[in-house]
Amino acid sequence: SQQGEEDPQALSIQEGENATMNCSYKTSINNLQWYRQNSGRGLVHLILIRSNEREKHSGRLRVTLDTSKKSSSLLITASRAADTASYFCATDSPNAGGTSYGKLTFGQGTILTVHP
Amino acid sequence: DTEVTQTPKHLVMGMTNKKSLKCEQHMGHRAMYWYKQKAKKPPELMFVYSYEKLSINESVPSRFSPECPNSSLLNLHLHALQPEDSALYLCASSPYPAGPGNNEQFFGPGTRLTVL
Numbered sequence: 479s480q481q482g483e484e485d486p487q488a489l490s491i492q493e494g495e496n497a498t499m500n501c502s503y504k505t506s507i508n509n510l511q512w513y514r515q516n517s518g519r520g521l522v523h524l525i526l527i528r529s530n531e532r533e534k535h536s537g538r539l540r541v542t543l544d545t546s547k548k549s550s551s552l553l554i555t556a557s558r559a560a561d562t563a564s565y566f567c568a569t570d571s572p573n574a575g576g577t578s579y580g581k582l583t584f585g586q587g588t589i590l591t592v593h594p
Numbered sequence: 595d596t597e598v599t600q601t602p603k604h605l606v607m608g609m610t611n612k613k614s615l616k617c618e619q620h621m622g623h624r625a626m627y628w629y630k631q632k633a634k635k636p637p638e639l640m641f642v643y644s645y646e647k648l649s650i651n652e653s654v655p656s657r658f659s660p661e662c663p664n665s666s667l668l669n670l671h672l673h674a675l676q677p678e679d680s681a682l683y684l685c686a687s688s689p690y691p692a693g694p695g696n697n698e699q700f701f702g703p704g705t706r707l708t709v710l
Contacts, residue, residue, distance in 0.1 A: 507680055511698060520598075520701035521637065566636055570697055580625060581650055582699065584636035 484567060484585040497554040501546075501567030508570045510543055510550050511582065515564045524552075524565075533560040559594045561587050598702035600685050606708045609675060615705045617668040617685030626668040627699065628660060629684040637684055644669060675709045682706055 483502045491497055501510070509528045513521040527534045527543045527550070534541045544555040554561055568582040598619045607613050617626065625644050629637035642650035643662045657679075659671040668685055687701040 509697075513701075518682065518704075518706070521686075521699075522705045523698045523700065526698050580642055580644055580697065581627070581639050582697075583639075587636055 483528055484565075484588045486588060487586070488589045488591070490591045491533075491591065492558055493557060493559055495557055495592075497557050497592070499552045499565050499590070501550045501552070501585050503550075503567075503569050503583075503585075504548065505569075505571050507545070508572050510541075511549075511568045511570070512539075512541060512552050513566045513568060513584075515566065515587075517563075521566065540590070554590075557590075557592045559592050562590060564589050590591050598685055598687055600683075600702035600705050602705060603703070604706045604708075606710065607672065607675065608710050609677075611675075612671070612673045614643075614672065615683055616645050617670075617684075617702055617706075618666055619687040619700070620666055621687065621700065622665075623687035623689050623700070624665060625688045625690065625697070626662065626685040627688075628658075628668070628670050630679075631682045631684055631687065631704070634647040641670075672707075675707075677709050680707055680709045 482534055485500050489497055493576050507529050507536045509526050512524040513524045515521045525541050527541050529545055532543055538555045543550045566587045567585040570582055579588055601616045616706045627642050628640040630640055631690055639652050640654045646662045654655045657674050661669040684702045684704045685702045688697045688699045
């Protein structure tokens with residue numbers, strides 16, 4: 479089952495603008511991850527934020543996590559045409575022992591189009 | 595070597611055929627995954643192998659049969675598939691099967707399967 483809801487479903491912007499995507503989830507998590515997928519290809523891991531972290535940066539990416547609201551956002555600054563892709567959030571949830579089930583649950587994804 | 599490879603890239607098969615998908619990684623990862631992804635949908639987990647043992651089967655029909663011959667290889671044997679099984683099949687690996695902080699997944703490029 480997919481516990482992540484992402485919005486918007488699609489986002490279209492011009493090069494140089496910032497893109498923000500949001501992800502909400504339902505259950506407690508160990509960590510939340512963001513992945514990018516270019517059309518018809520494999521997913522690429524972008525960033526992982528643990529449940530005890532609130533914000534993380536990696537290059538032009540900024541991820542925030544609000545566990546009280548069960549939500550996360552991914553900000554891509556100064557977007558480029560090469561950022562055009564689908565973006566998925568994925569959650570890793572704890573088992574009864576507090577460790578991981580060893581699987582990720584993916585959100586529905588946001589399709590980002592960056593126009594040159 | 596920091597990639598996951600999958601063969602073949604494309605596969606067309608009839609409903610009575612038997613075929614296999616192959617996945618390989620040489621990163622020393624001890625968890626490997628099969629996902630199925632339909633167009634414009636997120637990946638759906640099928641199987642998880644931890645330390646070469648099947649740890650998660652997400653109620654996948656028996657016409658899909660996974661096999662992990664060693665820590666670097668993961669196969670998916672296909673038999674008597676249905677047209678609705680046509681999809682992109684993704685393989686992934688991660689360093690440790692469990693543990694809340696270090697289970698980012700590395701994906702292969704996928705096999706595009708068409709069942710006639």
